[in-house]
Amino acid sequence: MTRIVRRALLALPALLPGPARAEGYPARPITWIVPFGAGGITDTSARTLAQRMGQLLGQTVVVENRPGAGGTIGAEFVARGAADGYLMLYGSQGPISAAPSIFPTLRYDPQRDLAPVHGLGASPHLIVVPPSRPWTTLAELVEAARSRPEGLTYASTGIGTSPHLAAEALLQSTGIRMAHAPYANGTQGLNDVIGGRLDVMWDYPLTSLPHVREGRLRALAVTDSGRVALAPGIPTVAEAGLPGAEMVPWAGLFVPARTPAEIVARLAGAVREAMADSRVQEFFNGTGTVLWPEMGTDRFRAFLAEETPRIAGLIARSGAQAR
Structure with a gap:
């Protein structure tokens, strides 16, 4: 084999299509899929972060809503997308941890087809009833x-x-x-x-x-273990006499599996830096969300390894399944 041919063969992989390289990334706008409808907390949260992330990355981060089937339509779209760093998912409990137990014909595997980038935060629920009902306590x-x-x-x-x-x-x-x-x-x-x-x-x-x-x-x-800062007078479920009834919705950033580690790290850094912005913090404080600036890729992956079996057990005991 001649030296020229050997050099050509070594250079061939760089000429073939494949995972994006971190060098020069991002070179075009990034699409962030929100698997729920416009106007809700997921959508507004993504748009708030996307604006700041776009400034930090030097490219526009475009939020696109793809709602339906409990968030699985948007999650599947990202799971099947190109692993080039230009497609992201605003993932949450439903399409990430619950879907495999809920949908028997789910066409993606969150653990196999999606890669965690960074945890975003958690926002507890309020248990609310109509004032026409007589119940004043849980x-x-x-x-x-x-x-x-x-x-x-x-x-x-x-x-x-x-x-x-x-x-x-x-x-x-x-x-x-x-x-x-x-x-x-x-x-x-x-x-x-x-x-x-x-x-x-x-x-x-x-x-x-x-x-x-x-x-x-x-x-x-x-539903959290601590009271909500926006409404400190509302007790937690444990304070209301029902410890064990806690459940706090969470959200995180995901990309298609096999996205280069350098790009994942770049996106994780942009998320973490965006969370440090005072205007971003002001928005999330106003929603009752606790941001997770320390929930980096490895820690978020470990969190998911514990969270998914817990959710699966909850669903199994409920007998719930999508038809």
């Missing part, structure tokens, strides 16, 4: 459900979503049952609770607190 709600098996109804944004998982955490820790009313849109479910057509909902402080303050909803508890 214990009273539980007792009402115990005396009327499956007579009470709760709203969620779909099987496997964080409101559904938070509800199951309470139901399984107490042994009570309620009828589940899944909605495609969280606002619709919340409106039916406000209107008294349903009994209870687990919802984000961002959307439920304004109604609580104006008397259209009554908040019974927070």
Whole structure:
């Protein structure tokens, strides 16, 4: 083999299509898939981070909504995308940890097809009921459900979503049952609770607190181990007498598997730096979200290794499965 041919063969891989190289990255806009509808907390959170990340990376980060099937449509789109650093996913409990147990025909494997980049944060739910109901404490709600098996109804944004998982955490820790009313849109479910057509909902402080303050909803508890800074007067589930009913929705940044480690590190650094921005912090403080600036790639991967079996067990005991 001549020296010229040998050099040509060695150079060949660089000429063939394959994973993007970190050098010169990013050279064009990055698309960030939000697997839920526009206007919700996931969407607004992604857009807030995307603006700052784009400034740090020197390229626009474009948020694109691909909602449906509990977030799995958008997650599958990213899982099947090119591992070149130009496609990201705003992942959460549902499409990452719950989906494999919920959807028997799921066409992606979160552990195999998606790579964690960085944890973003956690935002607890408030357990809210209509003011027309007599319950003023979580214990009273539980007792009402115990005396009327499956007579009470709760709203969620779909099987496997964080409101559904938070509800199951309470139901399984107490042994009570309620009828589940899944909605495609969280606002619709919340409106039916406000209107008294349903009994209870687990919802984000961002959307439920304004109604609580104006008397259209009554908040019974927070699903975290600590109180929400926005509403320090609302007790935690443990303080309300039900330790073990905690469930805090989380979010993280993911890319297609096999994305080069150098690009993953670049994106992780941009996320971490974006979280340090005072305007970003102000926005997330206003939503009741606790940011995770220390939840880097390795730590986030370890978190997922514990979280996914926990969620899978919760779903298995509930018997829930998408049809």
